[in-house]
Amino acid sequence: MRQLSNLTSFIGILLILTSCGDRNKERADLILKNGKIITLFNEQPEVQALAVSEGKIIAIGSNEEIQTLVDDDTEVIDVNRQLVIPGFIEGHGHFMRLGETLTQLDLRNVNSWREIVAMVEEAVRDTKSGEWIVGWGWHQDKWLSPPDPSIEGLPLHHDLSAISPENPVLLNHTSGHGSFANAKALELANITNQTPDPDGGEIVRDSSGEPIGMLRETAADLVKTKFKVYQDSRPLEVIEKDLRRQVKLASEEAITNGITSFQDMGSSLETIDFLRKLADEGTLPIRLYMALHDNSEILDDKLEQYRMIGYGGGFLTVRCIGEKVLDGALGTHGGWLLEPYSDLPRSVGFNVTPIDDIERSAKLAIEHDYQMAIQGIGDRAARVLFDIYEEAFKKNPDKKDLRWRIEHAQVIHPDDLPRFSELGVIPGIQGIFACSDGPWVVDRLGEERARERGYLFRSMLESGAVVMNGTDPPVEEISPIESFKCAVTRELSDGSTFFPEQTLSREQALRSYTINNAYAAFEDKIKGSLEPGKFADITVLSRDILTVPDDQISDTKVIYTIIGGKIKYSSKRL
Numbered sequence: 001m002r003q004l005s006n007l008t009s010f011i012g013i014l015l016i017l018t019s020c021g022d023r024n025k026e027r028a029d030l031i032l033k034n035g036k037i038i039t040l041f042n043e044q045p046e047v048q049a050l051a052v053s054e055g056k057i058i059a060i061g062s063n064e065e066i067q068t069l070v071d072d073d074t075e076v077i078d079v080n081r082q083l084v085i086p087g088f089i090e091g092h093g094h095f096m097r098l099g100e101t102l103t104q105l106d107l108r109n110v111n112s113w114r115e116i117v118a119m120v121e122e123a124v125r126d127t128k129s130g131e132w133i134v135g136w137g138w139h140q141d142k143w144l145s146p147p148d149p150s151i152e153g154l155p156l157h158h159d160l161s162a163i164s165p166e167n168p169v170l171l172n173h174t175s176g177h178g179s180f181a182n183a184k185a186l187e188l189a190n191i192t193n194q195t196p197d198p199d200g201g202e203i204v205r206d207s208s209g210e211p212i213g214m215l216r217e218t219a220a221d222l223v224k225t226k227f228k229v230y231q232d233s234r235p236l237e238v239i240e241k242d243l244r245r246q247v248k249l250a251s252e253e254a255i256t257n258g259i260t261s262f263q264d265m266g267s268s269l270e271t272i273d274f275l276r277k278l279a280d281e282g283t284l285p286i287r288l289y290m291a292l293h294d295n296s297e298i299l300d301d302k303l304e305q306y307r308m309i310g311y312g313g314g315f316l317t318v319r320c321i322g323e324k325v326l327d328g329a330l331g332t333h334g335g336w337l338l339e340p341y342s343d344l345p346r347s348v349g350f351n352v353t354p355i356d357d358i359e360r361s362a363k364l365a366i367e368h369d370y371q372m373a374i375q376g377i378g379d380r381a382a383r384v385l386f387d388i389y390e391e392a393f394k395k396n397p398d399k400k401d402l403r404w405r406i407e408h409a410q411v412i413h414p415d416d417l418p419r420f421s422e423l424g425v426i427p428g429i430q431g432i433f434a435c436s437d438g439p440w441v442v443d444r445l446g447e448e449r450a451r452e453r454g455y456l457f458r459s460m461l462e463s464g465a466v467v468m469n470g471t472d473p474p475v476e477e478i479s480p481i482e483s484f485k486c487a488v489t490r491e492l493s494d495g496s497t498f499f500p501e502q503t504l505s506r507e508q509a510l511r512s513y514t515i516n517n518a519y520a521a522f523e524d525k526i527k528g529s530l531e532p533g534k535f536a537d538i539t540v541l542s543r544d545i546l547t548v549p550d551d552q553i554s555d556t557k558v559i560y561t562i563i564g565g566k567i568k569y570s571s572k573r574l
Ligand SMILES: [Zn+2]
Pocket: 092, 093, 094, 265, 472
């Protein structure tokens, strides 16, 4: 024992000497000083300054302490008391789809169906006959006046078809769980009054059985498949140019919003191949955590080959099976519920991906050390997922710390709430959904069920779950600030509050967007807080979102977004 302790102190002295030696040589590439730096690092939760070298944080402390690391080549930024936080991590989004939508008609802020028809009419003028016109982001409940005529609150295709007789038109619902098509697109997809509803979807019809243009859930795939065939028929170089543009646009959109890492919830192996090429080139602008969404037959012998962690200098990780959706969205009455919708009593929603496919994926995931991140919006979908996950965990008691996720987790039955912490399953919420869905959730679920089971942010946290956060772009705008605001206020646009007992505190909301998202991607050792040794992924904000009054949170601007010590965005340099 004595010898051992001598040895220990000898090693201790050696370590001190080595670290003193290093310190003499240590210098910073970049320093932020004069900040209110919230580190989320328990040992030093708030500091004034931090130093970065070779992409990583090397020291945090007072201005004086950090000043010692400055040399002639160090870039020093005085952040002037502004708030410095760990870079926001988008916990659930669709990276390439975000890029793609940025090249399409943006229907998010229209006030009526009439306005959409006018936008398409204008697009028709600039589009060759036979080419597709694609739009996204509409939601009938956001329109100031209902369409006339309408069925179940939805428009009929005739006016759209009249102004675009030769161009197929595909308008994707903001939820991502339905699309609207004109006559030309319906014709290309062979959808007539004789076409049966596909499993897990619905061709919405008028009283005489004619399709009105709205295609719910898997029914939209009938048209989307035709659009994909058209896209794939383009020359390869045109396709690649398009993909590079999408990466650029999606990255810019994320980075200008203070996001330093993006968790993509479902891409094809082809997309991964393309992104790996960019990672090899060193041209990926933002860190990506990718989930694979192909079905289990395709993934079966590919998982091993595609698993990669921190590829290309920490810019590309693939270790998740995601996007598979067990059910649809609440907005389109697709979320799979235990009891029927209050405003559509004939329906409990849909099971979209067959349960046995999810079970096969779960088996593959556990075998190949992949995470599962499956969408469960309704309380029945969440229960089925808990059951599948629990079964997989029980069969593999040697596998620990699996961190499987239920994406969205919008409606949770009280009996299932404790299962998050019991099983170590992570609810992948989107703070912003409480505000964007808030106006109609009570219609869908009824007051009592909405209160008991809907958007249970605080109850999840108090049950011991690690609550992660995001905005699900392009379903919602990729704005962590707005999502943060909604998580802490749950204030709706009419000034009312959507079950305020479920708000998060400011710090809880910040954690949900940074360190918790890092944890949910097994990256909490390398990012999510500002501590020495971690990536220098940092966001600087114009307002202190931890203390400003609620009504000033939205005024907050991103001043700097820094990834791996490199300034990727600065409002000051524009
Ligand atoms: Zn999503």
